[in-house]
Amino acid sequence: MALLKVTKLSKIFGGLKAVSDFNTIIAPGELIGLIGPNGAGKTTVFNLLTGVYAPTEGRIEFDGAGLAGLKPYQITQRGIARTFQNIRLFSELSVLDNVKIAYHFHVRYGLAEAVLRIGRYFREEDEIEQKALTLLDIFQLAHRRDEIARNLPYGEQRRLEIARALAAQPRLLLLDEPAAGMNPQETQQLMSMIRWIRQEFNLTILLIEHDMSLVMGVCERIYVLDYGSVIAQGTPAQIRSNPRVVEAYLGEEVH
């Protein structure tokens, strides 16, 4: 049973085919990489999967149900969470609050309970705080809980974004260039963290990355996108020896 099934997905922006005929079937627990040169349409695929853009054509099925017409927040509530290429934290809020917000749709207390501070209010607020702190612990950010997100170093901001996405309790996690701006050592740590969270949270992960060592190191299957179309797919070993990939990346090294 596929967790995510994408058939013939296309997106046209005013005559420009950003994504054309993208197909994939992802089984629960897989760790998939999406690579390709700049402007190949990778982030557009993410935006289509998360409902930011409506597809021009094609169908996206998540856990057996179509996602057509759903708003981004509804898709998140169905179990797909993401990070952003250009980090989008709640930059003026504390690290802890950033994570707490992502628990939002799991909270059941209503407006009256919040305003009068009765009923489930305190119990659920405590629960959120505990869960958020546990997540921060996992991402080694617990000591930063009261820091304003904007003041974190770049690598920590990326980690916080992943932590925040996990707080939404997704089954499918989309990571958009999680290693961008990280040094090799941080990238190494990130790799083992990605493997570990997949195990720990029972996740399926789809990631976009330019850092080939990371993609080849953690992904089990890789799709290569160029000019909006899939030009190759397969295991890291197959991708590495595919002549079309080498051509698309002409000048760039494929380790």
Add this chain to the structure above:
Amino acid sequence: MELNSFAQQLVQQLINGVSLGSIYSLIALGYTMVYGIIRLINFAHGDIYMLGAYVGFFCTSILGLSFFPALLAAMAVAAVTGIVIERLAYRPLRHAPKIAVLITAIGVSLLLEYGGILAVTPQPRTFPAVFPARIYTFGGIVVNSQQIVILAVALALMVLLTYIVQRTKIGRAMRAVSYDTDAARLMGINVDQVISFTFGIGSGLAAAAGVLVGIYYNSIDPLMGIMPGLKAFVAAVLGGIGIIPGAMLGGVIMGVVEALVSGFISSTFRDAAAFAILIAILLFKPSGLLGKNIREKV
């Protein structure tokens, strides 16, 4: 006969509307150029129009100048004021959050209005008749000499503006900055200078509108800029903010709608009609009649 008199009144209101509308167009041009270039709703723009009316008033009634020198003096004073305001109040906030600049603009607007009241008292002044008021009648339709002057001056200024924007070096620089400020800077364009120039031109046009309105309604006061300012802004949004022909078109439409509403419904609903147009355009085509849609990149 019934129908005939209706048609007559309709044409009459259209003529009134176009005269009023050309004044809105002149003000709207300043809004749209400034917005196009630094994405600021310059709330103080309507007050520059008031300032222009007062300079025109003092030039004609106290210095005894005739119409054209007074018009030029008003435009010059307003242009300098516009440039000074930009330099002192807006330029330091070039990289500040939008809301800070908008609030500063509100502050500048209040300062001009109440500074004006302090300087010239809140009493309305009677604008001297700089033209012999002639009335021409064409088959029951009345056109007065003021309306002809307004249309002629407005049209001439719009042609001049179009020439400057389309055919001159500074006009090309304005278009470049409005299209992409950073790229324009990298191409060696002095962005600050272009912004100053834009404020200058926009303010000059508003001042011309102020003098024309003084001639049209014969009465000016320090708070006269508020409503026309807002309506001209609506006109700019209606035509597509940042688009120069859009401001001209929007202004004329606003004037016509206003004349029709006052002529056929009630003048008390005149202002409401302007805002209703605003809401409608914002909801159904926020990019304006001549604009294109854009959305934030994710």
Add this chain to the structure above:
Amino acid sequence: MRIQTKTDLASLACGLTLYALLEGLILADIIPPYWQLNVIRVCIYIILATSLNLINGITGQFSIGHAGFMAIGAYMSAIMTVKLGLPFLVAILTGGLAAALLGFLIGLPTLRLSGDYLAIATLGLGEIIRITILNISYVGGASGFMGIPKYTNFTWAFLLMLFTLFFIKNFVNSTHGRACIAIRENEIAAEAMGVNTTKYKVLAFTIGAAFAGVAGALFSHNFYMAHPTSFTFMQSFDILTMVVLGGLGSMTGSIVGVIALTGISAYMADYPEIRMIIYALLLIVLMLFRPQGLFGSKEISLRIFSRLTGGERRGAAQGN
């Protein structure tokens, strides 16, 4: 007992003590009538400023049409008391509900807009409300709604203000408030984290409108009349100035902003032009040198004092 409950009770006690103190001074006629009026004005404007802050500062939706909702509350409540002879409390509730309903109906389509466009749309809507009232002769039209009984007194104004403050504070410190703050911080990320951004924008707008309506009811029953000229966009700018002076997003900042500007107004009442010029210069200078307002989005709270006296530091994380 929980820390939050403790600080809530402490704040409530402080509020009630302040009430008792001021009410005592008013009853003993130590505060002259002119300043009594200004104390009531402060209470009304705190309701207006904090409710506008919920929309502008907390949710980040730039609205400048607050006077319109205030007008709805003022007129609806006056209809209740004058035309229908209903008690004041019913009139206040009706005023608040009517404003909320209108806020909801207006907010639903309008809040798709953002930034400048939303600002100008709310300004336009506020003016449409005013012009419509101006044309309804049932409520006095252009000459205003006369003969409204003076029901507003310090007690009504202060207790409703206290209620507003607690309502908004508790709202902001809940998951609903965090959703609103998330929208302010980054709308796309908020949506991606499962926040129904439309719902929360409209909710904040509706709550803000409701309290503006309540303030409007207090306003019209304080001055014996309601007049359309009280609800122009200048009124909205006044409220906005108070919020911005204190700091967008800071409730306590709004309170300080209201007290400061009402104080200036009260002292300068004989020189209205100079008062407006001071307002204008204050706005410009503030934006040039401290665009985030006096307090930014931070709160001054009792916790600061309790920390000074060696109290718990746990609560500090609760920031806003």
